[in-house]
Amino acid sequence: MRPVYLDNNATTRVDPEVVQAMLPFFTDQFGNPSSSHDFGASAGAAVRKTRLQVQTLIGAEFDDEITFTSGGTESDNASILSALEVMPERIEIVTSAVEHSAVLTLCAHLEKTRGIKVHRIPVDRHGRLDLDSYKAAVTSRVAIVSIMSANNETGTIFPVVELAELAKEVGALFHTDAVQAVGKLAIDLKSAAIDMLSLSGHKLHGPKGVGALYVKRGVRFSPLIKGGRQEGNRRAGTENTPGIVGLGVAADLALKFMDDANTRVKALRDRLEKELLQRIPHTFVAGDLLKRLPNTANIAFEHIEGEGILHFLNREGIACSSGSACASGSLEPSHVLVAMNIPNSAAHGAIRFSFSRNNGEEDVDRVLEVMPGIVKKLRDLSPSSPARSEDFNRFQVWATTQPRPPFPVKENAMRSCFAESCAIDVTDILARLKSLSAAEEFFAVLGISYDPKVLNVSRLHIMKRMGQYLAEEDFAGLPDGVIAARARATLERAYEDFATSSPLTHRVFKVLEEHDPDKPATRDHTFVPFDSILRRFGTE
Incomplete structure (x- = not known):
């Protein structure tokens, strides 16, 4: 039985080219990038090359605007905490009700421990931000606005360029968690009012444990991790050279394949949605059908539990998810779907299928083959089914x-x-x-x-x-x-x-x-x- 992997918003398979590029930095070119000898110089050159590759991928104006981190969570935390430190007179944060836990959990912690006021902007039934609520919340009391570029569960895309302009009008910093967007959407930060942006290597066929934080030149920044002078004094600690090199190659490949991959995965996604909805009653797609990531389908199967669906799909060799990977194991419905006012009878049965350039028609065929039977079996046993x-x-x-x-x-x-x-x-x-x-x-x-x-x-x-x-x-x-x-x-x-x-x-x-x-x-x-x-x- 050929395995089918449709959980690419959780993590992606590392591209073979990425692996090959990383290997020498575990063996021959293992020097510390901060060292002055040849081993260190070789590693330092590799880090500088990756900075240029990431700069190109996200359309940054300068390579020194790129700081390497351990991933999206660190980048998100560093952005928000820095803003509060450099603007202590501002004690409010604006975010959305559907952010990743990396942002929402930190905001809840800051509310409890530091008395920071957090505005969680609601969304509508399609996951779109309530712009009136956003405009009302963004005032001169706000230190930072943190709104994701695209939602990890539904794929809904947010108008972050326009939102950043509104934040700029009141002097607030604007950060976007672009972990799901980078590599899938064209990004040009040169002309945008976005001050900080987070990305992660393992979401674009790069290695885990490495990411980057874009900080626009001129924006004051206080490092989260303090110590040495690495990364332009923005992130202390010896750089993860193999991971950084892998991120650079992944960035190049993402840019190279983006247009073709988006066309292919969107066709696969659309076919899966269309045929599942035709074959299985009481089923619908959650999210903005017009403005969402091309690879993401969040399909709600009413009257059954998502964990049950995942169990039987896994037995068929099919990997997908219910809710985000960082929240898996919870008995609660997805906070994203709850914020969208999706009924509990559907939110509990929502499954996310997320594609990558490695998927093909045979993967869709396999899901369509087994999914109707799984849903019927679970509905026959479900106490909430009609x-x-x-x-x-x-x-x-x-x-x-x-x-x-x-x-x-x-x-x-x-x-x-x-x-x-x-x-x-x-x-x-x-x-x-x-x-x-x-x-x-x-x-x-x-x-x-x-x-x-x-x-x-x-x-x-x-x-x-x-x-x-x-x-x-x-x-x-x-x-x-x-x-x-x-x-x-x-x-x-x-x-x-x-x-x-x-x-x-x-x-x-x-x-x-x-x-x-x-x-x-x-x-x-x-x-x-x-x-x-x-x-x-x-x-x-």
């Missing part, structure tokens, strides 16, 4: 008639709890499978990631326990009635662990405590006993 709405309504009526409702009355929260309670629906799966893979499938049906790399400790522990329970059972040759009874008992044990340890439990506790702060919630009040669930739905 087919299951009657069961949910019965459950909701019963739950709200209890002396103390065991679940929050709010529909969205109740649907999540209901999904856990309906675990009995996968008894047939558990009866057939007796290893950790059964636990993986169980969690996939509930829309919960099982990948140990992204699970927190509690969920990983629960999944291992479930695998242990299943391994203890032997269903071979038993009558159907005995199999059902044993499967029910096995599932009950797993359910009890899940119900009392899930991160969802803590959110439910919080809701109940807010509803009745004088009576702290307990587990007994939060989850319906398993045998009660069976009786209510006639499974006993």
Whole structure:
């Protein structure tokens, strides 16, 4: 089975030319660029060459406007913190509600620890910035505006050149996180009022761990990392010469292939969207259909969980994502889709397919081959699908008639709890499978990631326990009635662990405590006993 990689907004495969260019700087030309001997001079020349290559890619006026960093997150942090330091009299920041966590998390930290006022500009249903709110927020009290060039989840492109002009009118600095845009969109910083720009090597077929920060000549800058005098006193520490060289070659290749690659990947993206929407009902594209990156498709499949879709796609050798890679493992819907007011029933089932110049028609064919069946399978099991709405309504009526409702009355929260309670629906799966893979499938049906790399400790522990329970059972040759009874008992044990340890439990506790702060919630009040669930739905 040929693997299909459609997660290029998370990271890209390093181009072979990039790898070959980097290798000598691990072996023969390994000198420190700051050293005066020949080894150092050779490394220093390579760093200077890359500075010119990046300058050309983004249309900067001077090569000394390019500072090499460890990647997009560092560049974003350095820009915002520098602006606050060089303009201490200004204590406000303007950003958007759909920025990458590298910006939003820092802004939240600055609010909490330094009292900085942060304006998070809302977006509309298509992910487009509310320009009226932006204009109202950008005042002389603002130190820096940080608005991404293109959204990493939906591909929606922001008018950063025009936004920068408005910031310039009030003397605020303007930074753009262009990590997703560089290499996909033509950029010319010579004539733009953009003061700072972040980019990352691994998003354009370069190596991980290296990026760059553009700082317009004349803009005051205070370094985030202090120490030596490297990078024109803007970023202390010995340069990552092999990574920087790789970034330079990747920049050249991105410029060389940009037009052709954009035409090809847009055609692939458009075909995938068109045929998926034709074949699968209750499906739509999230984002601005007119102004977005040519490689990005964010498709929302209503009434199912994205984590479940990813699980089954991964089993078919297809890699894509739900939400951004930096937020993977979260049970919450994407903050981007929430900000766009996408309904929860769709936001939870949104999948991002992101193409690169390495993809072809056969990749689209493979997704189209398996996706309709995966969606149907999950919808058949989903408590929020139209087919299951009657069961949910019965459950909701019963739950709200209890002396103390065991679940929050709010529909969205109740649907999540209901999904856990309906675990009995996968008894047939558990009866057939007796290893950790059964636990993986169980969690996939509930829309919960099982990948140990992204699970927190509690969920990983629960999944291992479930695998242990299943391994203890032997269903071979038993009558159907005995199999059902044993499967029910096995599932009950797993359910009890899940119900009392899930991160969802803590959110439910919080809701109940807010509803009745004088009576702290307990587990007994939060989850319906398993045998009660069976009786209510006639499974006993």
